[in-house]
Amino acid sequence: MYGNPNKNNWTWHKRRLGFAFFFLVLLLVIGGMVQWLWNTVLPEVLPAKKLTYGQALGLLILCRILFGSFRFGYRGGSAFYKNPGNVRGKWLNMTEEERAAFKEQWKKRCEQR
Incomplete structure (x- = not known):
């Protein structure tokens, strides 16, 4: 060839x-x-x-x-950077209101423990 x-x-x-x-x-x-x-x-x-x-x-x-x-x-790292389609990708595609609601949910989850 x-x-x-x-x-x-x-x-x-x-x-x-x-x-x-x-x-x-x-x-x-x-x-x-x-x-x-x-x-x-x-x-x-x-x-x-x-x-x-x-x-x-x-x-x-x-x-x-x-x-x-x-x-x-690539040596790994946190899940936040490992899979952009996972948490980081979702976070980057959220509006400011969605981010505020997400933060509130996590605050409530952390206070319960």
């Missing part, structure tokens, strides 16, 4: 290798930044020892596992 399919397949593999190489370099650079920041800041402020490069990479991976996981993109 658009030429040699093996050529397109090869281009796709080159892109994947390029992205993998980019993320590897990015990981190594961020590991160096973690080591540099740790070694310049923490030993001066706290009684902390200096890190080696391997320890900095391990700390980076450990923090990513404990606090950030390995997902990219």
